[in-house]
Structures are given as structure tokens and as C-alpha cells.
Amino acid sequence: MSATAGGVDEPRRSPLDAICSDVDAYYSACVARHGATPRGVDWSCEATQGLRFVQLMKLCDGSEPFSLNDIGCGYGALVPFLAARFASCEIDYLGIDLSRAMISRARRRFAGPQRRFVVASESPRVADYSVASGIMNVNVGYAREAWEDYVKAMLERMFATSRRGFAVNFMRTVPDQEPESDPAARRLYRTTPDVWAAHCEQAFAAQVEVLGNYGMKEFTLLVRRTPPASSSH
Ligand SMILES: C[S@@+](CC[C@H](N)C(=O)[O-])C[C@H]1O[C@@H](n2cnc3c(N)ncnc32)[C@H](O)[C@@H]1O
Numbered sequence: 001m002s003a004t005a006g007g008v009d010e011p012r013r014s015p016l017d018a019i020c021s022d023v024d025a026y027y028s029a030c031v032a033r034h035g036a037t038p039r040g041v042d043w044s045c046e047a048t049q050g051l052r053f054v055q056l057m058k059l060c061d062g063s064e065p066f067s068l069n070d071i072g073c074g075y076g077a078l079v080p081f082l083a084a085r086f087a088s089c090e091i092d093y094l095g096i097d098l099s100r101a102m103i104s105r106a107r108r109r110f111a112g113p114q115r116r117f118v119v120a121s122e123s124p125r126v127a128d129y130s131v132a133s134g135i136m137n138v139n140v141g142y143a144r145e146a147w148e149d150y151v152k153a154m155l156e157r158m159f160a161t162s163r164r165g166f167a168v169n170f171m172r173t174v175p176d177q178e179p180e181s182d183p184a185a186r187r188l189y190r191t192t193p194d195v196w197a198a199h200c201e202q203a204f205a206a207q208v209e210v211l212g213n214y215g216m217k218e219f220t221l222l223v224r225r226t227p228p229a230s231s232s233h
Pocket of ligand 1: 027042074097120
């Protein structure tokens with residue numbers, strides 16, 4: 001399909017591509033402004049950025065080597081976290097981000113053997129695990145329904161490229177909260193754990209663990225593939 005703009009035929013973007021392009025513009029502007037720092041990926045500080053990593057990495061069995069896709073890796077902050085917290089474990093790491101500005105900063109700081117980075121909105125490979133911190137939060141002005149279609153597509157991609165499971169975090173709906181008057185706050189997607197836990201259980205026939213008590217208005221889902229039933233011989 002094509003659309004005519006200024007007399008030139010251009011391929012029409014899918015709704016998903018349009019969202020990815022707006023997300024890219026948002027975060028690329030963020031890192032241009034604040035650099036390779038927590039503020040540069042729209043987090044308030046390093047302590048809470050690390051606390052999110054602690055939750056997500058509860059998915060992974062560190063007693064043996066594994067491969068890991070980090071979807072929305074930003075400037076690569078998970079890499080030094082893994083070096084500190086999983087020092088004795090061999091991890092084949094791939095950072096994926098749709099922002100070229102993020103990936104060039106990540107490469108400059110952290111690229112090395114078993115630490116690669118690519119510009120993409122989905123992983124080009126299947127890994128043992130995938131984690132995603134912060135990719136569902138800023139809806140860049142899209143209506144709830146369109147954003148939730150995007151969330152479903154991202155979950156589907158993570159499931160398809162994770163051999164053992166994936167982990168992802170969301171901002172939590174605050175009960176009895178007044179409608180947001182601040183336009184920046186209105187661009188935040190907030191939800192409840194039951195909705196997305198049930199979705200992952202049904203769509204992927206997966207085992208879902210909800211982590212909600214880590215002192216933030218957020219929650220993390222650990223989504224584990226159900227092992228195939230062993231045959232009874
Ligand atoms: C809130 S920042 C968090 C960065 C990093 N995970 C961290 O915690 O330091 C979200 C990042 O995800 C990237 N991102 C958002 N949606 C994405 C998608 N669908 N595919 C790849 N990257 C995405 C953004 O460009 C941004 O760098």
C-alpha cells in the first residue's frame with residue numbers, strides 16, 4: 001500500500017511502526033538532553049533504575065551460563081549491573097533499542113565480547129531470557145487502546161524470542177487518583193498487574209509471577225514458559 005505525499009508515493013507505515021518512530025523521537029531527545037545517565041532514559045535516579053533491574057533479573061537462573069536480550073537497553077546501564085551482580089556467571093548479552101542515539105552511546109561505553117548492541121524494535125535472535133525495563137511506560141500521546149495493542153505486540157515479540165521466559169515492568173494504576181492535569185503525566189501508561197498477568201497466562205500458556213512489593217508504584221511480571229509435558233514411557 002502507498003500514500004501520496006507531495007506527489008511522491010511513500011510506503012504507508014503500520015500503526016506499530018508509527019508508534020515506534022514516535023517512541024524513538026521521544027527517547028532520542030531525552031538522551032540528547034541528559035546524556036548517558038538515568039535522566040537520559042527518563043528515570044529519576046540510579047538507585048531506582050537498579051531496583052528495577054533487581055526485579056527483572058529474578059527471572060534468570062545465574063547458576064549456569066545463559067543468553068539475554070535486553071529490550072529497550074538505553075545506553076546499556078544493565079551491563080555494569082550484571083558485571084557486579086552476576087560476576088561469576090557467563091552471560092551472552094544483546095542490547096536492543098530502537099533509538100540509534102542510545103545504541104551509539106551504549107556501544108561506546110560497553111561493547112565487547114558477548115556484549116553486543118543493535119538498533120531494532122525487536123530482537124533479531126532467540127535468547128534464553130529477555131528483559132525489558134521501561135518500554136511500556138510513555139505512551140507518547142497515543143490513546144489507551146492503541147497503546148495496549150502496542151503492548152500486546154511487544155509482549156508477543158518477547159515471548160517469541162525467549163527460550164525460557166521474559167520479564168517486563170509496568171507503572172501501576174494509583175487507586176482513587178484524580179485525572180492527571182499535567183500533560184507529561186497524561187502520557188504515562190498505568191495499569192494493574194492482573195490485566196497483563198492474565199493476558200500472558202492466556203496468550204502464551206505461561207506461568208506468570210507478579211512482583212509488586214518493592215517500594216515503587218510499579219510492578220514486574222516474570223513470565224516463564226511452561227516446560228513441555230514429559231512423555232510417559
Ligand atoms: C525508560 S528507558 C529505559 C532504558 C533501560 N532499560 C534502563 O532501564 O536503563 C526505555 C528505553 O527503551 C527504548 N524502547 C522503547 N520501546 C522500545 C521498543 N519497542 N524496542 C526497542 N527499544 C525500545 C527507548 O528508546 C529507551 O531507550
